[in-house]
Amino acid sequence: MATQAFDRTPQAPAESPDNKPYFDGCREGKLILGKCKDTGKLFHYPRHVSPFTLSNNVEFVEAKGTGEIYSWSVARGKEPFCVAYVKLDEGPIMLTNIIECDLDALKCGQKVKVKFKATEGDGAPVPMFVLA
Amino acid sequence: MKNPAYIVGAFEHPTRKAETKSTAQLHAEVAYGALQDAGLQASDIDGYFCAGDAPGMGGLSMIDYMGLNKLRHYDTTESGGSSYVIHVGHAVEAILQGKCNVALITLAGRPRAEGMQTGTAVRSMGVGVPDESFEIPYGRTIATMHAMVATRHMYEFGTTSEQLAWIKVAASTHAQYNPHAMLPKVVTVEDVVNSPMVADPLHRLDCCVISDGGGALIVARPEIAKSLNRPKVGVKGWGEAYKHQNAGGIDLTYSAAAMSGPMAYEKAKVKPSDIKYASIYDSFTISVLVQLEDLGFCEKGKGGQFVQDGGLISGVGKLPFNTDGGGLCNNHPSNRGGMTKVIEAVRQARGEAHPKVQVPNADLVLANGKGGNLGTRHGCGTVILERE
Numbered sequence: 027m028a029t030q031a032f033d034r035t036p037q038a039p040a041e042s043p044d045n046k047p048y049f050d051g052c053r054e055g056k057l058i059l060g061k062c063k064d065t066g067k068l069f070h071y072p073r074h075v076s077p078f079t080l081s082n083n084v085e086f087v088e089a090k091g092t093g094e095i096y097s098w099s100v101a102r103g104k105e106p107f108c109v110a111y112v113k114l115d116e117g118p119i120m121l122t123n124i125i126e127c128d129l130d131a132l133k134c135g136q137k138v139k140v141k142f143k144a145t146e147g148d149g150a151p152v153p154m155f156v157l158a
Numbered sequence: 159m160k161n162p163a164y165i166v167g168a169f170e171h172p173t174r175k176a177e178t179k180s181t182a183q184l185h186a187e188v189a190y191g192a193l194q195d196a197g198l199q200a201s202d203i204d205g206y207f208c209a210g211d212a213p214g215m216g217g218l219s220m221i222d223y224m225g226l227n228k229l230r231h232y233d234t235t236e237s238g239g240s241s242y243v244i245h246v247g248h249a250v251e252a253i254l255q256g257k258c259n260v261a262l263i264t265l266a267g268r269p270r271a272e273g274m275q276t277g278t279a280v281r282s283m284g285v286g287v288p289d290e291s292f293e294i295p296y297g298r299t300i301a302t303m304h305a306m307v308a309t310r311h312m313y314e315f316g317t318t319s320e321q322l323a324w325i326k327v328a329a330s331t332h333a334q335y336n337p338h339a340m341l342p343k344v345v346t347v348e349d350v351v352n353s354p355m356v357a358d359p360l361h362r363l364d365c366c367v368i369s370d371g372g373g374a375l376i377v378a379r380p381e382i383a384k385s386l387n388r389p390k391v392g393v394k395g396w397g398e399a400y401k402h403q404n405a406g407g408i409d410l411t412y413s414a415a416a417m418s419g420p421m422a423y424e425k426a427k428v429k430p431s432d433i434k435y436a437s438i439y440d441s442f443t444i445s446v447l448v449q450l451e452d453l454g455f456c457e458k459g460k461g462g463q464f465v466q467d468g469g470l471i472s473g474v475g476k477l478p479f480n481t482d483g484g485g486l487c488n489n490h491p492s493n494r495g496g497m498t499k500v501i502e503a504v505r506q507a508r509g510e511a512h513p514k515v516q517v518p519n520a521d522l523v524l525a526n527g528k529g530g531n532l533g534t535r536h537g538c539g540t541v542i543l544e545r546e
Contacts, residue, residue: 034297036295036296036297037280037294037295037297038295039291039292039294039295040285040286040290040291040294041291042286042291044288045288045291045292049291059406060405067405068406069405069406070292070405070406071288071289071291071292071406073288077404077405078405096310096408096410097306097307097309097310097313097410098306098309098358099301099302099303099305099306099308099309099357099358099359099360100302100355100357100358101278101297101299101301101302101357102354102355102356102357102358103278107297109296109297109298109299109302109303109306109357110306111306111408111410114406117406117407118405118406118407119403119406119407119408120292120406121292121293121296121298121534122296123296123297129358134309134310134313135313145295149295152295152296154296
């Protein structure tokens with residue numbers, strides 16, 4: 027059995043000054059992580075406050091865009107698609123979709139790489155993943 | 159009277175589809191039901207607890223609607239379906255601090271009458287919610303986010319769909335005796351795993367019902383409990399804890415019950431093996447499995463073995479659970495199951511559950527609520543109740 031993932035057009039993300047570095051990165055095809063300069067630790071989702079120390083001593087760094095599936099599910103229905111948590115090679119795990127795949131053959135641990143997907147209207151593209 | 163406070167009143171609304179009643183009316187009806195159960199008057203209430211299901215700003219509109227005019231303590235802690243379990247602990251603490259004597263906790267809602275697609279629609283909590291920009295584009299739903307917990311549990315521990323199905327089988331076995339249950343038909347493991355897939359690996363029968371209704375509790379100080387003609391159900395232990403995405407350091411194998419449970423056991427000075435009955439929040443079968451492990455009823459990763467072959471069926475298994483049929487079969491009023499978890503635990507402790515599912519000598523019982531999303535952000539509340 028094989029079920030091809032439906033090619034859905036995602037709802038545009040709500041953008042704000044807080045998440046601007048991330049979605050500016052998306053527009054340039056870059057996957058951005060937050061980095062706490064107090065601890066040196068990376069984080070997702072990027073924000074202007076360190077979720078480790080609460081200080082604003084943060085910067086935004088580019089991730090390689092590769093990782094593996096930490097967990098996944100398929101929203102079944104007329105237009106089935108995969109929701110997944112992907113563990114980036116840098117460490118943080120992010121919510122995403124696995125696209126252009128057979129929904130009946132997904133497994134935790136599969137290697138994936140980022141592919142930016144246009145959203146509705148003039149919304150920022152968002153990072154999704156395809157099997158590597 | 160050896161406990162700091164007592165649940166003296168408990169009431170579950172019998173409706174499952176409230177087309178002709180308002181949400182405020184349902185709150186008031188369950189409040190009245192709990193007062194009647196306790197043998198108290200509305201004028202006795204001096205503490206009020208409610209959560210996000212109460213219409214208006216916090217609980218102000220409900221205080222107005224119900225005409226509560228002796229309040230000197232008020233708490234609107236919002237943690238989704240676990241709120242009311244957490245409220246029980248807060249009520250005990252308020253009573254211990256002398257802030258109130260008689261605390262009313264209410265829950266009500268009518269998502270079924272309103273046609274809500276609770277688990278399978280992409281829902282927003284409002285404007286400016288920081289995490290939603292990173293979630294809504296991916297079409298995540300309550301069902302898919304819980305399903306990912308199940309996927310990971312299966313991957314790490316070898317848990318199977320058939321083992322998860324046993325949780326629904328146990329709930330349905332109990333629900334057949336509940337005349338108010340939405341799904342009173344006993345189902346088999348095969349029925350569950352052959353029901354349509356909603357969000358891999360969760361099938362339709364792994365998911366709870368969508369129902370209207372509500373419930374209320376009254377928590378009172380020992381002197382008042384002693385004066386009432388009801389069984390004495392003391393709050394012996396309570397705990398609350400919160401879990402989130404941890405800046406991307408996500409571990410889906412446990413819930414906040416791994417923290418709230420030990421707090422409650424420590425206060426009560428009891429251990430999991432002392433518990434005779436447990437109400438466990440059952441938004442999905444996987445929610446139950448993870449909480450059972452986190453509450454110490456079995457080792458982490460062994461939940462599948464614990465629940466299979468009737469492990470949760472009253473009179474059969476090691477730990478009778480959700481003897482009203484739970485959210486999986488009975489009801490899930492306002493999409494928030496914590497209230498009904500406490501109510502059935504009170505029934506068990508009083509010996510007032512249905513005779514077919516009543517646990518003999520259920521003098522020590524536990525209720526655990528989980529609210530929010532198991533796969534993202536949630537809070538858990540645990541209470542341990544003792545029949546004196």
